[in-house]
Amino acid sequence: MTRIKQIALTVFLAAFLMGLGHQSQGQVFFIGVNGGAVYSWFNSPGIDNLVTSDGWGHNLGFFLRYGKRPYLQLGFDWTRTRNEIDLNTGDTPDISENVPFHIFDFSFKVGYEIIQLPMFKLKAQAGPFIGSSFLFSTDDFIVEKDEFRRPQYGVIAGIGFQFTNLVVDFEYTYHASDLFKPFEFGGQTYKLDSNLQLLTLKVGFMF
Numbered sequence: 267m268t269r270i271k272q273i274a275l276t277v278f279l280a281a282f283l284m285g286l287g288h289q290s291q292g293q294v295f296f297i298g299v300n301g302g303a304v305y306s307w308f309n310s311p312g313i314d315n316l317v318t319s320d321g322w323g324h325n326l327g328f329f330l331r332y333g334k335r336p337y338l339q340l341g342f343d344w345t346r347t348r349n350e351i352d353l354n355t356g357d358t359p360d361i362s363e364n365v366p367f368h369i370f371d372f373s374f375k376v377g378y379e380i381i382q383l384p385m386f387k388l389k390a391q392a393g394p395f396i397g398s399s400f401l402f403s404t405d406d407f408i409v410e411k412d413e414f415r416r417p418q419y420g421v422i423a424g425i426g427f428q429f430t431n432l433v434v435d436f437e438y439t440y441h442a443s444d445l446f447k448p449f450e451f452g453g454q455t456y457k458l459d460s461n462l463q464l465l466t467l468k469v470g471f472m473f
Contacts (some may be wrong), residue, residue: 319349340372391435420440
């Protein structure tokens, strides 16, 4: 297990133990951690001989929330996923790789508790994010840091529920900015004129 996973697991378990207590009815400031599964894809999968497909990954994050109805939430998310990328200059792919990449996002959301009961709450939230994304080089797919557009930005919207200290969120993320700058391969210029999108299911604890 890598060190970053060990740290994330330690933080998540600590928050779980601390979150077992009951929240005060007058409490308006909350801290939470969450994590879950991510499904990712591009909205225009075939542009200029560069083809991308969907992929799966995982997410870890934490957030600060102020208020109840409505509330403001500042969050940080780390997402790691894999998408297949095919680069074609002829009838068959010259490169076909499952490429892993990281996404780091800071988000600001406005939320509202649609149902507000002592032990159960149903909520909706949305807001902008800004962050950075980068891929790892593979045996055939070599990328450099300056080939990515930075910063990345877009919007996040989702619904969720809270049962005592347990929080479950289902979110949709749309990257309004392109992931790549145009790049050259084999004497040709390729452009991925598409936007990364994510569906994320998160489970966490708030205290």
